Amino acid sequence: MEVRLPFLAEGVEECVVTFWHVAEGDTVEEDDDLAEMQTSKAIFNVPSPAGGTIKEILVSEGDVVKVGDTLCIIELVR
């Protein structure tokens, strides 16, 4: 399952990845913080949409990402 950057605010199309809370291979539960993003004066922690294992991280700390971009891939718990 691809985790994408959700809508954060009206007029905000991109933000900066400031921190990854998880690494590839980590197990996560639904709603766990995956990655921290910054826009203006706001920090947003992208929640995990489901439980599973982090298979691949596609963006790095410092990268600028757009709403809808894929941040990581989660292998879902069956």
Add this chain to the structure above:
Amino acid sequence: MTRRCRILYLGLYDYAKAYTLQKKLVKERIAGKIPDTLLLLSHPPVYTIGRSGSREHILAPDDVLEREGIKVFETDRGGGITYHGPGQLVGYPILNLRRHGSDLHKLLRMYEEVFIRVLAEYGVKANRLDRYPGVWVGQDKICAVGIGVSKWVSYHGWAFNINPDMKYFSYITPCGIRDKGVTSLTGLLGRDIPEFEIMATAAGHFGDVFKLRIEAGCAAAEMIEVVGI
């Protein structure tokens, strides 16, 4: 039905302790165990550095910070460096943003709106500045804002300058902005307004802006039990 918001008045409260408390409350809010909650407090002197700040924005040498007893914290808040100390009204709203528009910048604008209204009560015309979040009087910032959001619940918030010792701002480049100033309510009015009065006024406007029914203080004991402070 108007949703409710509990206010906890914490008085002068350590920054690190307040941070831990916020994180606990965020978890409780997500779990639905507590309603929207607003912490009102002030901190002993401390510089906090948000995600876009750096220690380079501290202008005073280490021994000055040590002599003045100012701690420094790097924290997961949006924005740069700022000062917190006695004489400020700090607010940390723990809100389920899914019920308040799910829009990070709208949230910042709403915090600003609360203090634009508070200042209007004292005859001060405050404004926003493009690209510089916070509440400004002319080119001077009177209320800093900066938030964190986890699972669509907010933490961090604002710091409104009632009458802090302004010298502490001169030891830093607030938010990394060099060409603007900082001011306080006392500085603008030339007289002191009691902190409790500002708290009550701010709480009232907070309720209006967020369309929340404010339940003050009375639930504190129960909250303390929930979060174990």
